[in-house]
Amino acid sequence: MRVAILGAGPAGMSCANACLSFGLEPVVIEATDHIGGTQRSNFHPNLWMLGYPDETGEQMTRRLAEHFRQLDLTLYLRTQVQSVGAAAHGFTLRLDTPQGGRELEARAIVLATGMRPRATPELAALAQQSPRVIIGPLASAIRDEVRHARVLILGGGDNALDHALFLAERGNTVRVCTRRHFSARQAFLTACRGRPEIELKAHCVPDRLVAEADGRILVHWGAVRVRYDWLLVMYGYQPNTEVLAQFDPAIRPQLTDSGHVQVDGWQRTSVPGIYAAGDLTVSPQPSVATAIAQGIAAARAIERDWARHEG
Ligand SMILES: Cc1cc2nc3c(=O)[nH]c(=O)nc-3n(C[C@H](O)[C@H](O)[C@H](O)COP(=O)(O)OP(=O)(O)OC[C@H]3O[C@@H](n4cnc5c(N)ncnc54)[C@H](O)[C@@H]3O)c2cc1C
Incomplete structure (x- = not known):
């Protein structure tokens, strides 16, 4: 029984692994x-992740990916889902792969497309104009390039x-601006207030941001203008649900008010045969461990639902 898994993050990789152990045939689309x-x-x-206290996220992911590569499954990389429709025994997916169009029949679909950093359209456009505007926290430039600089963080x-x-530990001067109040953990707030290089400003919204020719950002605060070497946008994350626009409306799973895919305790969505796992669903604490567990639960639910259906 073929299962199409959309997304090769921890949730999708774990779901594929569990599918194999339950005798299902996973096809992963990334x-x-x-x-x-x-x-x-x-x-x-x-x-x-309990048990790996000294590992970075990169190292942890490398380990998961090494295991995943050993699995006997079909993986499509650089592949877009063009359409998904109901078929006699499940679903038909039309894919745009680097080798051309493909049609795939699957009995079940697992959505595991995760989240991505949030930004306003204006900030997204500014990031296109300057490599010194970074959206979201995990860019390698933050680790490798931002030194002894003036940095503005929004969020x-x-x-x-x-x-x-x-960044303060690396010789930078940092201003953190938030539209309303700081919602960060108390421990972070206390630590930041103890560092002279960090200025925390609540109720702080720049009037205008302009990318200059050298990539630096000129920020207008009323009549005051300040030039920053780097701008980091830390507005949180939003679920990657755009792929659902390719689904026939009759089989489009319901979303929660926050835009996550709604699931039950077995990772079932509102549409029979479609499941979701990982950051795409509401989670009290999104993490690799949670995503891995939800991937396994989805595979188990598919196997059980299928056995019931057959039996
Ligand atoms: C700054 C930060 C720090 C974190 N630190 C930790 C930590 O220390 N420990 C920890 O356990 N967790 C941490 N997390 C959380 C962890 O990264 C996530 O919970 C986890 O990656 C969720 O896995 P996922 O598979 O659901 O989604 P993701 O890891 O986001 O993977 C989703 C995959 O789907 C792909 N995709 C997206 N759209 C499509 C599409 N339309 N078609 C096909 N593929 C698609 C993406 O390219 C990606 O490969 C952190 C998160 C952030 C942002």
Whole structure:
């Protein structure tokens, strides 16, 4: 029984592995040219995976990916889903692969497309104009290039303050601006307030941001103008649900108010035969461990639902 898994992050990779052990035939479809998902570029120490205290997200992902590569399955990289429709025994997916169009029949679909950093359209456009505008926390430039610089961070959550501390330790001067109040953990707030290189500003919204010819960013605060070497946008994350636009409306799973895919305790969506796992679904604490567990649960649910259906 074939299972089409969209996304090769921890949730998708884990689901594929579990599918094989339950006697299912996974086909994994990944939009980028690599497997591993969000943690692939995380140079920070992994916080939540018990048993690997000294590993970074990158190292953890490398280990998961090495195991995944040993699995006997079909993987499509750099592949877009063009359409998904109901078929007599499941679903038909039309794929755009580097080798051309493909049609795939699958009994079940697992959505495991994760999340991506959030940005306003204006900030996304600014990032196109300047490599010194970074959206989201995991860019290698933050680790390798931002030194002894003046940095503006927009955002008031854990990622914003965690990065302020990271950058202050590397000789940067950091201003963190949040539209309303800081929502970060108290420990981050206390640590930031203890560092003279960090300025925390609540109720702070720049009037205008302009990318200059050398990539630096001129920020207008009323009549005051300040030039920053780097701008980091830490506005949190949003679920990658765009692929659902390719689904026939009759088989489009329901979303929650927050835009995540709604699932039950077995990772079933509102559409029979379609499941979802990982950051794409609401989770009290999104993490690699949670995504891995949900991937396994989805595979188990498919196997059980199929056995019931047959039996
Ligand atoms: C800054 C930061 C630090 C973190 N630190 C930790 C940590 O220390 N420890 C920890 O356990 N967790 C950490 N996390 C959380 C962890 O990264 C996620 O919970 C985990 O990666 C979720 O896995 P996932 O498979 O659901 O999604 P992802 O890892 O996002 O993978 C989704 C995959 O789907 C692909 N995709 C997207 N759209 C499509 C499409 N239309 N078609 C096909 N493929 C698609 C993506 O390219 C990607 O490969 C951190 C997250 C962030 C942002």
